[in-house]
Amino acid sequence: MIAFLANFTIxxxxxxxxTYFTSTDAYDALDPHGNITIKWDIMSWTPDGDVVRxxxxxxxxxxxTEQGDCSGFKNSFPHCCxxxxxxxxxxxxxxxxxxxxxxxxxxxxxxxxxxPAHAAGSFQLxxxxxxxxxxxxxxxKNFTLQAPGPGYTCGRVKIVKPSKFFTSDKRRVTQALxxxxxxxxxxxxxxxxxPTCCVSLxxxxxxxxxxxxxxSCGCQSNMEKPGSCVEANSPHLASVVPGSGNNSSxxxxxxxxxxxxxxxxxxxxxxxxEYWRVKITVTNFNHGMNYSDWNLVxxxxxxxxxxxxxxxxxxxxxxxxxxxxTAMLWGIRYYNDLLMQAGPLGNVQSEILLRKDASFTFxxxxxxxxxxxxxxxxxxxxxxLPNASSRNYISLLMLNGFDHSF
Ligand SMILES: *[C@@H]1O[C@H](CO)[C@@H](O)[C@H](O)[C@H]1NC(C)=O
Ligand SMILES: *[C@@H]1O[C@H](CO)[C@@H](O)[C@H](O)[C@H]1NC(C)=O
Ligand SMILES: *[C@@H]1O[C@H](CO)[C@@H](O)[C@H](O)[C@H]1NC(C)=O
Ligand SMILES: *[C@@H]1O[C@H](CO)[C@@H](O)[C@H](O)[C@H]1NC(C)=O
Ligand SMILES: *[C@@H]1O[C@H](CO)[C@@H](O)[C@H](O)[C@H]1NC(C)=O
Ligand SMILES: *[C@@H]1O[C@H](CO)[C@@H](O)[C@H](O)[C@H]1NC(C)=O
Ligand SMILES: *[C@@H]1O[C@H](CO)[C@@H](O)[C@H](O)[C@H]1NC(C)=O
Ligand SMILES: *[C@@H]1O[C@H](CO)[C@@H](O)[C@H](O)[C@H]1NC(C)=O
Ligand SMILES: *[C@@H]1O[C@H](CO)[C@@H](O)[C@H](O)[C@H]1NC(C)=O
Ligand SMILES: *[C@@H]1O[C@H](CO)[C@@H](O)[C@H](O)[C@H]1NC(C)=O
Numbered sequence: 001m002i003a004f005l006a007n008f009t010i011x012x013x014x015x016x017x018x019t020y021f022t023s024t025d026a027y028d029a030l031d032p033h034g035n036i037t038i039k040w041d042i043m044s045w046t047p048d049g050d051v052v053r054x055x056x057x058x059x060x061x062x063x064x065t066e067q068g069d070c071s072g073f074k075n076s077f078p079h080c081c082x083x084x085x086x087x088x089x090x091x092x093x094x095x096x097x098x099x100x101x102x103x104x105x106x107x108x109x110x111x112x113x114x115x116p117a118h119a120a121g122s123f124q125l126x127x128x129x130x131x132x133x134x135x136x137x138x139x140x141k142n143f144t145l146q147a148p149g150p151g152y153t154c155g156r157v158k159i160v161k162p163s164k165f166f167t168s169d170k171r172r173v174t175q176a177l178x179x180x181x182x183x184x185x186x187x188x189x190x191x192x193x194x195p196t197c198c199v200s201l202x203x204x205x206x207x208x209x210x211x212x213x214x215x216s217c218g219c220q221s222n223m224e225k226p227g228s229c230v231e232a233n234s235p236h237l238a239s240v241v242p243g244s245g246n247n248s249s250x251x252x253x254x255x256x257x258x259x260x261x262x263x264x265x266x267x268x269x270x271x272x273x274e275y276w277r278v279k280i281t282v283t284n285f286n287h288g289m290n291y292s293d294w295n296l297v298x299x300x301x302x303x304x305x306x307x308x309x310x311x312x313x314x315x316x317x318x319x320x321x322x323x324x325x326t327a328m329l330w331g332i333r334y335y336n337d338l339l340m341q342a343g344p345l346g347n348v349q350s351e352i353l354l355r356k357d358a359s360f361t362f363x364x365x366x367x368x369x370x371x372x373x374x375x376x377x378x379x380x381x382x383x384x385l386p387n388a389s390s391r392n393y394i395s396l397l398m399l400n401g402f403d404h405s406f
Contacts, residue, residue, distance in 0.1 A: 035185045036109075036152065038143055041163045041176035043124070045132050054130045054138065056080040061094075061103025062087045062123030078128070084142070089121055100124045107148070110293055111376075113315055114330050134178045145184040151191030154184040188377055194218060197374040198260040199381035203268035205362065212258035216380035220255055229255035230287060232342075252288030254342050261286035262339075262374050264296065268367050269351065275307060276360075276367065277353050280329070282374070284339050284346035291339040294348075295330040297373040301366055303327055305355040311336065312350040325370075 055078040056064060068082035089107040090098065102122040110118040130138050145152040162176035198212035221228045232254050253261050263283045270277040282296060297317065304324035306314070317326040329350065331337030336348040360366075372379040 035183045036145060038145070038154070038182040038184065039160070039163065040140065040157075040180040040182070042134075042137070042178045043176055045177065054083075055128045056085060057126040057128050059087070059123060059125045060098055061100040061121075062089055062125070079125075087123065087125075089123065111295060111328075113317075113328055114293060114295055114313075137178065139180060143182045143184065147186075149191060149193075151186050151188070151193070152184040153187065153190065154182050157182050186376070193377060195380045196260060196377050197262040197264060197372070197379035198258045199369070199372045199379045200263060200265045201267075201368050201381075202265070203362070203367070204270060205268070210382060212256075212260060212263055213380055213382060214257045216258040217260035220257065220259055229253050229259060231255050252286055252342075254285040254287065256285060258380075260380070261289065262291070262379075264372050264374060264379055266369055266372075268362070271362070275353050275355055276362075277351055278367070279349065279351045280312075281347055281349045282339060285342050287342045290341050291375065293330070293337055294339045294375055295328055297326065297328045297371075297376075298369040299326045299371045300369045301325055302354070302357060302360065305357055305360075306352060307355045308353040310351045310353075312348075314352075 055070070055073075057076075058079050064080035064082065064085040064087055066082060066086070067078075067080055068085070070078050070081040073081070090104040091106045092104055094104045100122060102120060105118065105121045107121075108118075109121055112119040139157050141157065143154040143157070145154055157180045160179050160181045162179040165174050165176075166172070167174070195217045198216035200212045201210040202208075230252060253259060256263075261284065263285065265281040265283065267279040267281070268276065269279045280296070282294070284291065303316065303326065306316075306327070309329070311332065312329045313332060315328050316324055317328055318324055331339070331348060339348050340346045372381065
């Protein structure tokens with residue numbers, strides 16, 4: 001997954017103590033710098049006696065999930081006394097006296113590229129017995145970011161330049177006393193997520209459709225385990241959809257040969273003299289999920305010849321500077337930024353127009369994307385397009401129950 005491209009539900013865990021800490025790195029070739037940074041600014045020192053162990057006196061914009069054992073405090077009521085508190089974001093609409101600026105997003109962060117205003121969240125905590133100056137301060141250790149499951153690995157705490165804050169009238173700047181950064185990177189492998197998306201291909205020059213690889217996201221096992229997926233036209237569908245009073249742990253993915261909740265279809269639609277045109281269709285096969293603020297990243301040789309995009313937002317990503325072969329697509333607000341649950345409305349579509357340069361060819365799969373990501377997770381696809389003659393570009397594959405309606 002591409003850390004800066006996804007939506008998250010976040011819980012933050014850290015150990016309020018000095019402990020030895022190791023980290024491993026996650027890496028994604030399409031997003032070598034994708035990460036989430038936790039910045040920890042100390043706003044004031046509050047002397048409060050001897051240093052025994054840290055406690056959290058109070059919090060704004062977030063809360064510790066458990067108070068822990070605060071029995072040592074007779075006349076005061078700390079928010080949390082655990083050595084390794086778990087902090088979760090508050091929900092939008094939290095009472096004003098519990099808010100701080102940029103808080104309370106219900107744990108959902110948007111990707112920086114799509115919506116920078118919603119790409120960061122803040123909370124404030126008042127930590128007692130944690131030191132009284134930048135010489136004696138005890139740095140928190142062992143950060144864990146959950147989004148909501150595993151997948152993130154957080155590195156060491158680094159001392160960085162303190163943030164500056166503007167007063168609301170923007171006429172005065174205050175500065176934090178000290179700051180630390182922790183960078184957390186994502187790995188789909190660590191998240192132990194099975195693939196959630198697959199890619200299918202077709203073209204105007206050949207009727208053959210390359211479907212999603214069979215069992216991309218799991219195999220259909222309704223034979224052994226009835227109810228592991230739902231038939232498209234199941235009369236029971238209405239009764240299994242959340243909100244209709246049914247058990248939400250029931251699988252709600254439509255029965256397909258690939259079993260992916262999301263399919264991205266790439267169709268080479270037209271060949272003009274100087275341009276060529278692609279139609280992209282993203283289909284939701286999950287009856288239990290609306291994907292709001294979805295995004296799609298793809299890598300295509302010669303993407304810098306992009307001429308026009310219809311009905312999606314588009315931004316080139318240039319992870320390696322000069323090599324301009326990666327871009328992100330996402331929906332237009334209030335038009336197609338919501339990929340609705342499976343059903344007649346469960347798809348979004350766009351077309352892109354690309355200019356042909358001197359080296360352009362439809363051969364050897366050059367007009368198909370090398371990699372596709374949906375909401376930051378890699379989509380399963382045939383890695384190699386079969387060897388093709390100059391006429392036949394894609395191979396014939398079994399079309400098991402494949403939907404031809406593009
Ligand atoms: C860090 O936190 C994780 C999760 O709470 C825990 O499993 C791990 O043992 C901790 N590591 C250290 C060195 O305390
Ligand atoms: C985290 O992302 C930022 C912004 O893309 C990048 O400058 C920084 O090098 C990244 N850090 C790590 C440890 O990957
Ligand atoms: C620390 O994190 C902030 C974002 O919270 C970022 O702007 C800054 O560049 C980071 N500094 C370092 C040295 O990574
Ligand atoms: C600690 O604070 C003093 C003055 O308050 C400052 O000169 C020094 O640079 C600070 N050290 C760090 C590591 O922030
Ligand atoms: C869902 O609940 C309805 C009653 O609310 C029930 O009739 C139906 O069998 C349930 N469906 C499943 C798949 O359990
Ligand atoms: C939902 O179904 C699972 C497995 O069928 C069962 O363990 C669980 O108790 C059910 N929950 C509710 C709220 O019915
Ligand atoms: C998806 O969104 C539609 C429209 O807002 C809503 O009617 C439906 O219940 C939602 N489905 C799920 C699974 O949240
Ligand atoms: C990359 O291509 C896009 C068009 O797809 C263009 O707008 C952008 O300027 C290019 N960037 C670089 C660094 O070549
Ligand atoms: C495609 O097949 C031809 C002959 O069958 C072979 O000469 C050529 O090297 C193959 N190309 C690739 C890319 O495998
Ligand atoms: C499409 O491609 C397949 C496999 O390369 C080939 O067998 C078939 O004849 C082609 N169909 C047409 C109409 O060219």
